[in-house]
Amino acid sequence: MSDVTAGQNYDLRDEIKAYWSERAATFDLSPGHEIFSEEERAAWHRLFLRHLGRGDGRAALDLASGTGVISHLLDDLGFKVTGLDWAEPMLERARQKARERKRSISFRVGDAESTMEPDDHYDVIVNRHLVWTLVHPAAAFAEWLRVLKPGGRLLIVDGDFVNTSALERVFSKFSAWGQRAGIFKPDAPMHSREMMETHRSILSRVYFSNGARAEAVVELLQAAGFTDVVVDTELGEIHRTQAKHWNLFKGMARKSQHRYAIRASKRVI
Known part of the structure; x- marks a missing residue:
């Protein structure tokens, strides 16, 4: 295959896969990715119990499982878990973590x-x-509906990482200033300018380039055939436990973001 042909076949999805493959090495260093306290683990457990109930051996699919953080939380609750990810470096770390635990x-x-x-x-x-x-x-939501059992549940945890409030911007500026001044410890990990530019470029071209608002996600879920769709914005307990690993203003900026969990069901025929 010529270099020209290879370049033509390298699309946005390939860029996303390559980006997360490169991020795998430092993914677990960031609060908000890996779990850094039993207090946070318990907060995640309560969120899952609220929307999914206990596992009791039921089959769970963790999509874009990364290094297995969510998979382990589901395993804690008694689900029989399968994690899928298209970035092999992420999967290598997930498998190693599972072996160790x-x-x-x-x-x-x-x-x-x-x-x-x-x-x-x-x-x-x-x-x-x-x-x-x-x-x-x-297409993704239709696919998830297909592989769910009738009566099965989907739980999405996500947010709008594009549209920032004035309050969030102020908090973020104070956080950045404090880090530059050496008052606050740097956020871990520090990414290269090239990686940050790649992230911005990808974000500008995905479907939710204008921000993944909960109401837009709900509309697509309902169009795909999901029922009993519920939006849960009560994630403060999780955010408070994560904020203990950041400086004050970073934690307040996170609290100001539009983050949510969305539960939806597959109709029983």
Whole structure:
């Protein structure tokens, strides 16, 4: 294959895959990605119990599972978990983590927009910070509906990372100033300018380039055939536990963001 042909075939989805493959090495260093306290772990457990109930051996699919953070939370609650991610470096870390913790979680390569999983197979599907990256969310939601069992539940945890409030911008500026001045410790990890530019470029071209607002996600879910769609913005307990690992203004900026969990169901025929 010529370099020209290869370049033509390298699309936005390939860029997203390459970006997260590169991020894998430092992904677990960031609060908001990995779990840094038992207090935070318990807060996530309560969110999942509120919307999904206890696992009791039910089959759960963690889409864009990354290093397995959400998969482990589901495993804690008794779900039989499969994690799918298309970035092999993420999966390598997820498998290593599962071995170290002696967890029987299955991690394998898969595309969240085309899972190749059987029809009516999973009791629950969960994903965190995936929806904002989707290129074709309508097709992805139809795919998730297909692999859910009748009566099964989907839980999306995401947010609008484009539209910032005046309050958030003020808090972020104070946080950045304090880090530059050496008053606050730097956010971990520090990414290169090139990586930040790649992130901005990707964000400008995904479907939710204007921000993944909860109401827009709900509309697409309902159009795909999901029912009983509920938006939960009561994530303050999780945010408070994460904020303990940031400076005051970084934590306040996070609290000001439009973040949510959306639960939806597959109709029982």
